[in-house]
């Protein structure tokens with residue numbers, strides 16, 4: 190029996206690895222009856238949501254090839270045909286896809302208690318992460334405790350404490366691009382990693398992506414991703430295997446050893462923060478949760494893992510969104526010029542932008558929102574699972590269904606975002622061009638961070654990093670197509686959780702010959 194876990198990452202690939210045998214020879218009539226019963230014999234007589242037709246028992250398993258690549262596009266197409274909420278059934282696994290913001294809001298926000306759970310990931314979440322990774326833990330007291338602690342260090346006010354780190358990292362990023370513009374994408378990735386680590390642990394800025402701390406965390410992330418990927422561990426397909434004693438189950442022994450290594454690593458990072466110099470007023474994420482550890486009744490291990498989870502959640506996501514921004518600037522030079530004009534009028538050409546300028550930069554803020562809308566880097570969000578049976582708009586949503594949000598479809602809803610394929614920040618501005626509009630059912634004007642109680646815990650930190658990076662890079666540079674010509678707007682790479690633009694050539698040049706000296710001066714002043 191297929192278990193539901195792998196939809197947390199990428200639905201299509203779960204079954205792409207499976208060989209599909211023609212099951213429906215034998216007693217076709219009985220199977221057909223089971224199928225009919227399963228579609229209509231549901232609570233209060235409500236039928237399952239519509240969706241592409243499947244076969245008895247195997248359901249939509251044969252449609253796997255259609256959704257193996259960029260499933261959000263196929264789901265969007267199906268939603269045009271079947272409606273905003275669609276239903277798929279892969280062997281025994283029920284999947285409900287929400288394709289409008291209204292549906293996501295109605296269920297994940299308004300009926301939060303039923304939709305705050307995550308699907309089960311035995312190898313990744315339970316064995317490797319020991320059941321204490323904030324992003325994977327089931328809805329319940331432990332998740333509430335971790336989420337409360339995360340909120341203390343990441344809420345909008347707390348996030349302001351990280352402005353100096355983010356401003357400093359933006360200048361380092363601009364300097365790195367100045368020195369070696371061809372490597373712009375690597376610089377974006379280094380900058381995102383360095384920013385989140387400094388915010389979390391107070392470590393000094395990183396100078397290389399092969400810094401030992403990055404290599405160690407990347408090893409953790411690779412193992413987690415591999416474990417969560419479909420077909421890699423049988424236990425996720427046959428959960429009963431998890432009941433085997435450890436001596437009989439290699440995956441359990443290896444998993445436990447890896448979990449202990451990860452715990453030691455996160456404990457060591459935290460020890461660096463807690464060391465002799467520990468000062469509770471030190472504004473790092475770790476210092477904040479350490480100082481509240483007793484009140485929150487957090488164990489050492491939970492505290493270490495909560496801090497450790499920040500890198501995975503906040504590094505590749507932010508870097509991918511910045512790569513989308515660069516692509517947009519190359520493809521839409523008029524938008525770039527307009528944003529630069531706003532920055533110049535607010536900041537001038539003698540210093541770099543700071544967070545103090547943000548309120549006077551509605552257009553740059555709109556560029557940020559449009560970046561997250563245009564090419565969402567988590568186009569299917571992170572999966573949830575329905576705890577109990579539910580009925581929505583006359584459709585039955587069975588308990589245990591994996592519930593996915595098609596953020597791509599929401600962001601390309603023509604009724605809300607006319608000409609959705611265009612990168613057009615103006616759509617977020619009111620007619621007077623000043624106030625930013627927040628379309629309905631968005632938080633801070635975007636669906637990118639998810640919905641309801643499990644919405645991205647780091648959205649403030651993420652948006653702040655994106656703002657200062659975007660403003661600083663536009664202050665310093667012009668972006669134009671490289672030797673390869675204009676990049677394709679749609680070409681992207683699905684890394685499992687995060688979807689980022691496929692690599693493309695881009696020419697980056699300074700906007701004036703004063704840029705280099707001002708960047709150097711600013712960097713010096715920050716180091717003093």
Ligand code: HEM
Nearest residue numbers: 324502503506507510571638639640643644645646647651
């Ligand atoms: C552009 C950057 C980012 C994007 C687009 C993004 C997006 C998301 C999404 C879609 C989710 C799942 C929400 C849901 O289930 O509805 C999520 C969860 C989460 N994010 Fe982010 N994120 C970003 C950056 C960050 C950063 C910088 C941090 C940390 C400082 C962070 C911390 C988290 C955590 C801890 C969760 C798990 C929440 C939970 O399960 O309770 N994220 N993020």
